[in-house]
Amino acid sequence: MTTPALATRSRSAVWRRQFLLQGCWNYEGMQNVGFAYAILPALRDFYANRPEEALKAVKRHLEFFNTQPAMGALILGASVRLEERVAAGEADPRAIGTFKVGLMGSLGAIGDSFFWGALRPMASVAGALLALLHPLLGIAAMLLVYNGVHLTLRRRGFAAGMEGPEGVVGWLKRAALNVRTDDGKLLAAILAGAYAGVFAGRFFVQGGNTLHALASLLLAAAAVHLFAVLFRKAVSPSEILSFLLFVGVLILWR
Amino acid sequence: MAWRFLLAILLGGVCYLDRTAACQLMLHRPLVVATLMGAVFGNMAAGAQVGIVLELIYLARLPVGASIPPDDTGAAVFGGSAAAVASSSIGLDAGSFTALLLLSVLVAEAGKAADRFVRKVNVRIARLTAESVDRGDVQAVEHGLLAGLTLFAVTGMVLTLAFSGAGVAVSAELLPRFGPASRGNFAILLPALPLLGAASVYSCSRTERTAAVFFLTMAAVFGGTLLFRWSA
Numbered sequence: 155m156t157t158p159a160l161a162t163r164s165r166s167a168v169w170r171r172q173f174l175l176q177g178c179w180n181y182e183g184m185q186n187v188g189f190a191y192a193i194l195p196a197l198r199d200f201y202a203n204r205p206e207e208a209l210k211a212v213k214r215h216l217e218f219f220n221t222q223p224a225m226g227a228l229i230l231g232a233s234v235r236l237e238e239r240v241a242a243g244e245a246d247p248r249a250i251g252t253f254k255v256g257l258m259g260s261l262g263a264i265g266d267s268f269f270w271g272a273l274r275p276m277a278s279v280a281g282a283l284l285a286l287l288h289p290l291l292g293i294a295a296m297l298l299v300y301n302g303v304h305l306t307l308r309r310r311g312f313a314a315g316m317e318g319p320e321g322v323v324g325w326l327k328r329a330a331l332n333v334r335t336d337d338g339k340l341l342a343a344i345l346a347g348a349y350a351g352v353f354a355g356r357f358f359v360q361g362g363n364t365l366h367a368l369a370s371l372l373l374a375a376a377a378v379h380l381f382a383v384l385f386r387k388a389v390s391p392s393e394i395l396s397f398l399l400f401v402g403v404l405i406l407w408r
Numbered sequence: 409m410a411w412r413f414l415l416a417i418l419l420g421g422v423c424y425l426d427r428t429a430a431c432q433l434m435l436h437r438p439l440v441v442a443t444l445m446g447a448v449f450g451n452m453a454a455g456a457q458v459g460i461v462l463e464l465i466y467l468a469r470l471p472v473g474a475s476i477p478p479d480d481t482g483a484a485v486f487g488g489s490a491a492a493v494a495s496s497s498i499g500l501d502a503g504s505f506t507a508l509l510l511l512s513v514l515v516a517e518a519g520k521a522a523d524r525f526v527r528k529v530n531v532r533i534a535r536l537t538a539e540s541v542d543r544g545d546v547q548a549v550e551h552g553l554l555a556g557l558t559l560f561a562v563t564g565m566v567l568t569l570a571f572s573g574a575g576v577a578v579s580a581e582l583l584p585r586f587g588p589a590s591r592g593n594f595a596i597l598l599p600a601l602p603l604l605g606a607a608s609v610y611s612c613s614r615t616e617r618t619a620a621v622f623f624l625t626m627a628a629v630f631g632g633t634l635l636f637r638w639s640a
Binding site: 173174176177178179180181182183184186187188190191194205208209212213216220223224262266270271272274275277278279281282285286289290292293296297300301304336338339340342343344345346347348349350351352353354355356357367371374375377378379380381382385386390391392394395396398399401402405406 | 428429430431432433434435437439440443452453455456459460463464465466467468469470471472473474478506507509510511512513516517527528530531533534535537538541542544546549550552553554555556557560586590593594596597598599600601602603604605606607608609610611612613614615617618621622623624625626627628629630632633634637
């Protein structure tokens with residue numbers, strides 16, 4: 155069976171549409187509608203004169219799907235290639251579901267750890283620190299640091315996925331996201347330390363003698379440690395802020 | 409004032425879309441949103457000050473799986489607009505600044521509830537989409553996604569209107585009721601807030617070496633700040 159090749163226009167459409175993966179995020183199928191929407195231009199090409207099969211293909215992609223949105227590009231690219239093989243009769247349609255389910259959890263975990271645990275904190279602290287000099291400088295730095303990496307990974311991930319499922323494994327190995335995650339976390343911790351140091355210096359130093367300064371530093375470090383322990387015990391920032399708000403109201407009351 | 413709210417609603421809609429539904433380019437981060445709201449309501453620098461502190465506070469809550477973190481975009485809308493208005497009326501003193509940051513937690517939780525509601529409505533949209541596809545309408549996927557996007561955008565705009573309105577009201581009506589001395593008492597809590605933000609990053613960036621590099625850097629920068637002050 156000959157399958158129409160994926161047109162460049164359709165490939166670009168799939169690439170653009172991946173940015174709306176969470177456009178209809180819901181508790182049941184999560185990113186299912188977004189995924190089906192993103193892959194639709196490719197399905198229209200592959201099943202151009204076979205509406206029944208096109209319908210089946212769309213239904214396949216309306217199954218439950220959830221992963222880290224940026225890592226979705228990799229799965230999307232590989233799914234396009236798999237659909238091409240299915241349309242050509244070279245692969246079983248069930249392989250696509252198995253592939254997506256098999257990959258979304260692990261890639262979600264890798265992506266969450268890298269993007270939310272390392273890159274975003276790193277970009278946020280860098281932005282917040284530079285915003286002390288000028289707000290626009292901080293915003294520009296944050297957006298550049300985050301999106302420089304984010305968009306590059308999306309582009310490379312999508313291209314690797316388009317090489318087929320085999321390309322996914324090779325790309326993941328080359329990208330070494332686990333090493334980058336550790337490096338990013340370390341850099342975020344260094345920047346957060348600088349942020350805490352700047353504010354501890356701003357707020358705590360009033361007396362001017364060394365002993366007072368040392369006591370202020372220790373107090374600030376203890377506060378950070380206490381908050382971190384509370385976070386580990388699943389206390390949320392909102393709960394801590396609510397407690398502080400309650401204390402503030404008590405102060406006003408007094 | 410009406411055009412300011414109109415502009416805030418448009419910008420807020422875009423930022424809220426970026427938060428979940430589209431792109432995730434970090435346009436929804438508190439630093440960006442609070443600065444924008446500050447600029448819209450007359451004082452960009454005041455909004456940015458709020459954004460600098462709010463930016464890190466909620467980072468410890470990751471948007472993993474079905475969990476929804478507090479709405480720090482909404483907190484920034486509230487804080488940025490309130491700070492800008494306060495700076496041009498009673499002045500953004502440390503006490504008012506602290507009060508606005510702490511009050512923003514109520515907004516963050518309200519925004520989280522709204523986010524949950526949108527995702528529940530989206531379940532209905534997704535089901536209708538699937539039913540239409542079952543009937544042979546492939547284009548329903550595009551309509552379903554457009555409906556979801558519209559819902560996210562409209563909710564974002566409504567939340568922006570509500571939160572910026574609340575921010576303006578708090579700064580124009582609530583804060584002036586307390587005298588400068590009372591507001592000054594509130595400032596005693598201010599040092600805890602940036603440290604809470606730093607702890608948030610510290611706890612979500614945990615590796616074997618995180619504690620050592622974090623506290624060493626903190627001590628070095630603190631020492632540097634001190635030396636700079638003493639020599640000045």
